[in-house]
Amino acid sequence: xxxxxxxLRIRNLSKTYMQGKIPVHALNDVSFDVHKGEFLSIVGxxxxxxxxxxxxxxxxxxxxxxxxxxxxxxxxxxxxxxAPKIRREKIGFVFQHFNLIPTLTAFENVDIAMRxxxxxxxxxxxRAVELLTRMGLADRMKHKPSELSGGEQQRVSIxxxxxxxxxxxxxxxxxxxVDTKTREVxxxxxxxxxxxxxxxxxxxxxxxxxxxTDRIITMLDGKIESDVKVTGKVKLKRAG
Amino acid sequence: xxxxxxxxxINRKLRTGLTVFGIGxxxxxxxxxxxxxxxxxxxxxxxxxxxxDKIRVLPEGGIFGITLDESKVKNVKRVPGVxxxxxxxxxxxxxxxxxxFGGNVVLGIExxxxxxxxxxxxxxxxxxxxxxxxxxxxxxxxxxxxxKLNVGDELQVRSKRVFRTSSITHVRNFTVVGILExxxxxxxxxAQVPLDRAQDFYDRGNEVxxxxxxxxxxxDAENLARRIELSVGRVTTFSPAELRQQIEQSLIIFSMIxxxxxxxxxxxxxxxxxxxxxxxxxxxxxxxxxMKAMGAETKDILFMTMSEAALMGLxGGIFGITxxxxxxxxxxxxxxxxxTVLFDITPRLVVISMTFAVVLGVLSGTYPAYRASQKSPMxxxxxx
Numbered sequence: 347x348x349x350x351x352x353x354l355r356i357r358n359l360s361k362t363y364m365q366g367k368i369p370v371h372a373l374n375d376v377s378f379d380v381h382k383g384e385f386l387s388i389v390g391x392x393x394x395x396x397x398x399x400x401x402x403x404x405x406x407x408x409x410x411x412x413x414x415x416x417x418x419x420x421x422x423x424x425x426x427x428x429a430p431k432i433r434r435e436k437i438g439f440v441f442q443h444f445n446l447i448p449t450l451t452a453f454e455n456v457d458i459a460m461r462x463x464x465x466x467x468x469x470x471x472x473r474a475v476e477l478l479t480r481m482g483l484a485d486r487m488k489h490k491p492s493e494l495s496g497g498e499q500q501r502v503s504i505x506x507x508x509x510x511x512x513x514x515x516x517x518x519x520x521x522x523x524v525d526t527k528t529r530e531v532x533x534x535x536x537x538x539x540x541x542x543x544x545x546x547x548x549x550x551x552x553x554x555x556x557x558x559t560d561r562i563i564t565m566l567d568g569k570i571e572s573d574v575k576v577t578g579k580v581k582l583k584r585a586g
Numbered sequence: 587x588x589x590x591x592x593x594x595x596i597n598r599k600l601r602t603g604l605t606v607f608g609i610g611x612x613x614x615x616x617x618x619x620x621x622x623x624x625x626x627x628x629x630x631x632x633x634x635x636x637x638x639d640k641i642r643v644l645p646e647g648g649i650f651g652i653t654l655d656e657s658k659v660k661n662v663k664r665v666p667g668v669x670x671x672x673x674x675x676x677x678x679x680x681x682x683x684x685x686x687f688g689g690n691v692v693l694g695i696e697x698x699x700x701x702x703x704x705x706x707x708x709x710x711x712x713x714x715x716x717x718x719x720x721x722x723x724x725x726x727x728x729x730x731x732x733x734k735l736n737v738g739d740e741l742q743v744r745s746k747r748v749f750r751t752s753s754i755t756h757v758r759n760f761t762v763v764g765i766l767e768x769x770x771x772x773x774x775x776x777a778q779v780p781l782d783r784a785q786d787f788y789d790r791g792n793e794v795x796x797x798x799x800x801x802x803x804x805x806d807a808e809n810l811a812r813r814i815e816l817s818v819g820r821v822t823t824f825s826p827a828e829l830r831q832q833i834e835q836s837l838i839i840f841s842m843i844x845x846x847x848x849x850x851x852x853x854x855x856x857x858x859x860x861x862x863x864x865x866x867x868x869x870x871x872x873x874x875x876x877m878k879a880m881g882a883e884t885k886d887i888l889f890m891t892m893s894e895a896a897l898m899g900l901x902g903g904i905f906g907i908t909x910x911x912x913x914x915x916x917x918x919x920x921x922x923x924x925x926t927v928l929f930d931i932t933p934r935l936v937v938i939s940m941t942f943a944v945v946l947g948v949l950s951g952t953y954p955a956y957r958a959s960q961k962s963p964m965x966x967x968x969x970x
Contacts, residue, residue, distance in 0.1 A: 406964040434881020
């Protein structure tokens with residue numbers, strides 16, 4: 347970890363896409379730090395650059411300029427073929443549409459993430475059972491995604507994200523597909539994980555979700571508009 | 587990771603079934619056509635091993651069908667280095683049938699020379715021809731089975747003499763005195779009668795179709811064959827090596843034709859694997875993107891997709907080989923009753939077919955697997 351305690355450091359991150367011959371600046375010179383165990387939300391209207399930021403941190407895309415440091419290592423300087431290793435060791439993803447593999451059971455969906463990390467079978471089993479039990483899904487392990495509710499699927503997805511002990515969890519609209527009651531369950535679960543030391547970045551439109559996090563970064567036109575610590579109720583602009 | 591490939595195949599039963607059926611049909615063709623080719627190869631090998639030590643002496647030009655005068659046998663015998671020589675008259679058993687795929691033949695042979703002509707071939711019933719035998723016949727195993735004949739039964743043989751405006755068919759019963767064991771050679775489809783009776787019955791005077799010359803021990807067959815040609819005159823000889831070369835060339839062409847047709851069928855079958863895999867990859871674009879986001883390496887995705895294709899090839903191979911074997915088993919049973927066998931499924935053929943099926947599966951899965959492995963996780967996750 348870096349000397350200032352930041353598990354994630356973003357420095358002058360920019361991303362420019364070409365739309366035909368016209369350059370589109372999706373992200374423009376963004377810099378911030380995230381500390382271990384921090385529960386941070388990134389909010390903003392559609393096109394503000396929050397999803398681009400998440401994909402650059404998750405090494406799903408390459409920045410035009412700037413750097414991302416995870417656990418003190420500059421991950422943006424690694425080559426394309428090294429990206430899978432960093433993804434499985436440092437990052438856990440939680441998606442809006444859960445993105446579970448439909449042909450695998452809940453247990454296998456958690457297990458497969460560890461397979462890619464070449465974790466031995468016996469350790470995988472223990473870890474998957476432990477995580478699913480922690481998510482309250484001990485009796486749903488053998489069920490396929492189609493047999494699980496939205497909330498249950500998202501909890502499987504969180505268990506999968508945690509499987510390889512990542513430095514950060516990147517959650518893209520994790521409550522976008524669930525009802526209000528389930529949203530509470532998911533947010534409380536993420537909160538609980540962060541209190542136990544897990545660093546979590548959530549991209550959300552949902553004000554109620556953002557207000558449950560420790561810190562809210564608001565994006566606008568590819569730049570950070572505001573970066574505030576949540577102490578009580580924070581008044582947010584309605585995200586688009 | 588292999589269990590996930592198995593799961594993917596099982597979860598798409600209808601599609602997998604149709605693909606396996608497609609490749610299975612191709613392998614079925616490989617087994618049936620290959621079985622035919624193997625049968626001819628084996629028959630040739632066994633026939634060669636039975637007659638490997640003898641030099642064939644044919645009329646000049648080496649054409650079967652044109653005959654030699656029996657007096658040439660004496661000339662051949664006189665050549666130094668020849669231990670023994672005897673003529674054989676070969677005529678189709680059914681004069682109205684064109685000889686095809688080694689149909690049944692009557693072999694006119696000097697009594698007492700049978701053992702020499704067929705090495706150590708044994709009898710399952712009766713005895714060999716002996717000097718003084720008249721209209722007697724020793725049957726090959728296929729003919730005996732086809733006509734359901736045993737020692738003591740009569741074989742009706744027809745000969746047809748064609749004149750300018752008419753033809754006369756003679757019919758004669760030959761008494762079965764012996765039945766040969768199965769040899770897997772053309773002798774199985776032969777009815778062996780005394781040479782003089784064959785010459786009379788077919789009105790061939792003193793003609794023979796070819797002469798077999800047995801070299802003395804230690805004599806070089808190639809050399810002797812040349813000397814026979816020079817000494818006897820107006821004959822063409824084939825040493826065992828030359829004969830092998832000639833027949834092998836014909837068999838290679840035959841094998842190429844049959845196996846190319848079969849391979850074509852199998853390749854068409856493999857296109858169904860490629861089609862299935864391309865559809866499957868396209869359907870699972872998001873899944874592959876997700877796997878990459880989870881840290882899957884390109885080789886993981888390649889392995890998963892290609893093992894699915896290989897597995898479908900393997901299942902197609904098993905299906906094709908099993909159905910091909912059943913088909914050949916029943917067809918051989920039917921053909922055996924007609925006096926011939928056309929297919930031999932050898933372990934070599936099974937291994938080749940299975941390897942071919944798996945290799946085709948893997949090859950046809952390579953491009954879809956490459957496409958799957960190249961999916962950007964970002965684009966794949968956005969894909970709906």
